[in-house]
Amino acid sequence: MTSMTAESVSTILVSCKQTRFHIETPNYRELDIEGLNITVTSGDVPKSAKARGKAKVSEGTEILNNAKLRLKAGSRYAVVGRNGTGKSTILRAIAEKLIPGIPEKTRIAILQQTNGGEVDVTEAPLGVPKAAEGPSVLDHVIDKATAKSELEREINGLSDGVNGSDPYGALRALRNLRHERMQKRLFVLDKDARLRSGARGMAARKALVDYEKEVAEYAVLMEQPEDEIPSDALQAETQEAADLLAELQLQVEPSRLADIESRAKKILVGLGFTDAYMKIPASSLSGGWRTRSLLAITLLQETDILILDEPTNFLDLLGIIWLQRYLQSLSADPSPENPPPTLLVVSHDRDFISLCTDLLIIKDKTLVYFHGDLALYEASQSEKRRYLVKMKEAQDKQRAHMHVSSSPDSFRVLTSNGRQETIRHNMAQGRKADDQNKIRQAKSRQKRLDERTGMNVSAKGTRFKLNRDMVGYFTSNRAEIEIPPEERGVSVVLPEPTDLRFPGPLISLEGVSFSYPPPRGSKASSVTPTLQDVTLTVSMGDRVGILGLNGSGKTTLIRLLVDETKPTKGTITRHPRMKLGYYSQHAVEQLQALCPPPDSPEPPLTALSLMTRDVEGALDEGDLRGLLGSLGLPGRIASDIPVRKLSGGQLVRLALARILWKRPQCLVLDEVTTHLDYETVTALREALRDWEGAVVLVSHDRWFMRGAIEGLREDEGEDEDGSDGSEADDEEMRRRVVYRLRTGRLVKLEGGVQEFEDLMERRVKKLLESD
Incomplete structure (x- = not known):
């Protein structure tokens, strides 16, 4: 089966195997696809390839080759893979049902990765949006999630026909609505015909041709003159229009809409929207807030498979923790009427993806599955490799020194230390002398050797049994021990900073305050300062973390540190020889x-x-x-x-x-982990933790902040001496401190990242309890 979709930039080619079972007994929340191949090509697909329904793999970048896509209903999968392995492409192929075997009736909702577009407004007051018109944020979210406007359009069309004075109005309205729905059905059949090949493809194309004739015939019926419409047909279709109108009106009854609106408000509040901000026009939202509204639309939809590609982008820690708990709550009380969706999540935030029950790992153009979290997977892979190395070393030693004969007439050749040489040597000597007895003896010993070496466990982890685990004829009784190569980890090397020549703080803020200009027509005294009386010193080797909710003033503080803006009050001094490196969130x-x-x-x-x-x-x-x-x-x-x-x-x-x-002495990093895969985040975390210069970090990634700022090692455990993961001499020369910005004031968190996380957990608990 093959399918493809074309864009101006690239084309996704998909093919897979499909069985009758997959088509006739679909489970809309499960996928079981064999032999999945996905290739991305640049530009348009050649006409010859379109005619064949496929293109050569060599014409593009291969993402998957003969992979198995298996999703269990209700499970939560963290999709893991390095940048460039095709995570977003695979998710898009699933969401757009480009993969043959995904039932057309499967409801799939996706939040695609986005950069947010315009500059975020997290530092601006939520009550001061840009001038715009159109539906409010709340109405926009409900409409996009439920197709409310489309439903209301159909109701209005039927209502005008049924309640109008024209006796043929209801019939015309019904026929127009039927024709629109037939056009949508025609699109589905056309897609189905393009996705299938062989006998099923032929059947799908026949169904498409038959339905095209039916649509053409119905188009003629729509133009039927009134005097040619039989009275019984008029009466029957008028009654049918009234019945359909009543059915559609049930879907927009006040109680159902009130329930949807209540859910939408709870989701928007969890994502950081205030009641006032829900009422502003959706078109006035800037990048980060628009991304949150898209996430709210995705979460509000009734779906079988929910796909979230980097959902934590532009969320603060309160929103991240709320989203974690919300997704977990979907599976807390499952019911036959409302089963939890199957979840696919891509995120660089290791703490966030801990909500997932399984890993779906994209590796070497295939898909690997693991039940557990990322830390457990990494530990199990390391332990498995150590076990295989140990097993192979032991068996190699056993093979080299195995006693293959105790007969005094054996053709043994002893080394200087009395140990027997390999069976291969005996076989060569036997063939050279044309000694059949020695050849048979060497083969017999080789068989005994094969029976005792190789994997000691089956693929399921049980003790190896020949009659159960190797049914049939094989040249060897056991699988060879194959040690997976050590994965080449991502490496990030930070250049050493240049010498300052004389000591002193790199950056020093004393009693700094900052206020944005007041809106036109308001009094300056009524404006609340974005930052108030901030005092902060950054010296060589310091690690300074800044946490806070969106709108708390983090970006404003960063702009002051990097000299992009000037304080309204207070003083900022900088080392005259300091070189500063600034990574903006944009x-x-x-x-x-x-x-x-x-x-x-x-x-x-x-x-x-x-x-x-x-x-x-x-x-x-x-x-x-x-x-x-x-x-x-x-x-x-x-x-x-x-x-x-x-x-x-x-x-x-x-x-x-x-x-x-430029080899700066101070790095100011504002949300640097966005867009990075987890392996690169890990490498950057390790590099920043031990770098000689100073680091000022703004991030909502708790795991990253704990390593880069607080100095915890990759396993986040303790060293053998009971330290917190940082070496004693390193702690003596480094200052590691985490601050919280709240209502413009900078407060030191004695408990570090964990203290702030605990505060957010309590707030999320209250939000969920209020639901």
Whole structure:
């Protein structure tokens, strides 16, 4: 079975195996797809390929090859894979039902990964949106999630016909509605015919042709003159229109709509919307808030499979924890009438994906499944490899020194230490001398050796039994011990900062306050300062974490630190020789804005050419390639691939390279983990934890903050000496502190990240209890 979808930029080609069982007994919340192949091609698919219904794999980038896609109903899957492995492509293929075997009636809701578009308004008061018109945020969310406007349009059309004075009005309204629905059905049949091949494809195409004739005939019926309409047909269709109108009106009855509105409000409140902000026009929302409204629409839909691609982008910790608990609550009290959806989540936040029951790992163009969380998977893989190495070493030793004969007439050849040489040597000697007895003896010993070596356990982990685990004829009784290669982890190397020459704080804020200009027509005295009396010192080696909800003033504080804005009150001093590296939360969008359009005569901008332009001769090409390679942009990725075609994670690495080439003493990072895969987040966490310079970090990622700022190791456990994961001498020279910004005031959290998380957990509990 093959399907494809075309865009202006790329085309997704999908094929898989399908059985009669998959078609005739669908479970709408489960998927069981064998032999799944997904390829992404650039540009349009060749006409010859379209005629065949497929394209050659070599014409594009292969994402999956002969993979198994198996989702259990009601399970929660964390989709894991490095940047560029095709996570978003696979999820999109599922959501758009490009994969043959997904029933057309399966309801799939998806939140696709987004950069948020415009600059977020998290620092601006929620009650001051941009001027706009249109439905409110609440109405917009309800309409998009329930197709309310489409339903009301159908009701209004039928109502005008049924209640009008024209005796043929109800019939005309009914026929118009039927024709619209037939057109939608025709689209589904056309898609079904394109997705199938073989006998089922032939049947699907026949059904499509038959239905096209039916639609054409009904189009003629719609143009039937009134004097040719039989009276019995008029009466029957008028009554049918009235019955259908009553049925549709039941779907918008006040009690049902009130329940939907109540659910929508609870979701929006959980995602950070105030009552006042729900009433503003949806078109006035900027990037981050628009993303939250899309998430609310996705969560409000009635669905069998729920797909969330980076849902925590632009959520603060309160929203992240609320979303965790909300998704978990869907499975808390399942009922036959409202079973929980099957959940697929992509997120770089390791603490967030702990809500998932299973891992779906995209690796080596296939799908690997694991029941448990990420930490357990990594531990089990490490333990499995150690076990296999130990087993193979023991059996290699046994094979080398096994006693294959005790007869004095045996053709043994002893080494200097008395140990017997390999069976292969005996076999070679027997063949050389044409000694059949020695050859038979060597083969017999080889058989005994095969029976005693190889895997000692079955694929299910039980003790190996030949008659159960190796049914049939095989050249060897047991599978060879194959040790998986050690995975090459992502490496992030931060260049050492340059020498300051003389000591002193890098940045010092004393009694700093900041207020945005008051809205036109209001009094300046009525404006609440965004920051109030902030005092903060950052010295070499310090680790400073800043936590707070959206709108608390974090971005304003960052802008003051990096000298993008000036304080309204107080003083800010900086070390005269300090070099500062600033990563903005909008760095990815800023890089994309630098790229010339695809149809521009200018040469495409690559990572290497951009860096060459930035450094202005301060570094040569070799140095630039070394820096880009240390951040995960090696070779042709840096020099040949245009920046506009880089993934989100690769753009983050490029943005880091643009600030690290100067070897700054202080890094100010604002939501740097957005767009990164979990392996790169882990590598960056480790690099920042031990770097010699100072780090100021704003992030909602608790796991990342605990490592980079508080110094916890990857396993987040304790060292053998009982320390908290940081070395004693490191603690002596580093200051590790976490602050909370609340109503413009900076407060030190003595309990660190955990204290702030506990506060948010209590607030989420109250929100859920109020539901």
